[in-house]
Amino acid sequence: MNKIVAVALGVIGAAVAGCSTSGGGKEASAPATVSDSAVVQRTDDGLKVTDQVTVSATVVAIDQKKRTVTLRGPEGNQETFTLGPEVRNLPQVRKGDEVVATYYESVALRLRKPGEATPGVVAAEDAVRAAPGEMPGAAVGNKVTVTATVEKVDRRKQTVTLKGPQGKVVTVKVADPERLAKVKVKDLVEVTYTEAVAIAVERPTK
Numbered sequence: 001m002n003k004i005v006a007v008a009l010g011v012i013g014a015a016v017a018g019c020s021t022s023g024g025g026k027e028a029s030a031p032a033t034v035s036d037s038a039v040v041q042r043t044d045d046g047l048k049v050t051d052q053v054t055v056s057a058t059v060v061a062i063d064q065k066k067r068t069v070t071l072r073g074p075e076g077n078q079e080t081f082t083l084g085p086e087v088r089n090l091p092q093v094r095k096g097d098e099v100v101a102t103y104y105e106s107v108a109l110r111l112r113k114p115g116e117a118t119p120g121v122v123a124a125e126d127a128v129r130a131a132p133g134e135m136p137g138a139a140v141g142n143k144v145t146v147t148a149t150v151e152k153v154d155r156r157k158q159t160v161t162l163k164g165p166q167g168k169v170v171t172v173k174v175a176d177p178e179r180l181a182k183v184k185v186k187d188l189v190e191v192t193y194t195e196a197v198a199i200a201v202e203r204p205t206k
Contacts, residue, residue, distance in 0.1 A: 057072060
């Protein structure tokens with residue numbers, strides 16, 4: 001979780017602000033928070049593990065002329081970010097607003113039979129940001145799917161040997177014997193990794 005929190009905090013600075021930082025700022029009136037939720041979903045032909053972490057930071061100070069924003073994070077740490085020209089809705093941000101970053105990560109494994117899929121790697125990326133005049137916000141997502149071929153199944157050791165699209169061979173242990181019973185040589189294992197980060201600036205409720 002610490003890694004994800006660090007990533008989310010870093011993205012808060014990058015998305016709401018620019019790239020340069022410096023310490024400083026005043027104490028915020030509202031505390032920042034961190035929440036984490038992990039879910040494991042099992043299906044007949046696979047498994048999906050998702051983890052979602054939401055980190056919020058409070059706007060401690062803002063200088064519209066210098067285009068700087070000081071944020072206070074969940075641990076009380078404060079950072080001042082210099083905003084780039086791509087942050088087009090800066091006038092909507094006020095002291096006391098909350099910057100919320102939600103980091104989503106999932107890994108899905110699915111067993112495919114020969115002919116249902118083709119070994120290879122497929123990657124996709126998407127990004128959106130708030131329209132002019134709205135509160136600042138952005139979302140970025142990446143998805144990579146790797147399909148490998150089952151080269152060997154060792155039911156005694158409960159292992160499966162996989163050959164990747166580029167010829168790399170790895171052997172992994174399967175904890176569930178019932179699932180291993182369904183796996184055969186020449187089957188395909190499809191692994192999809194998805195990560196997304198959504199950033200939003202929210203006005204605190206009174």
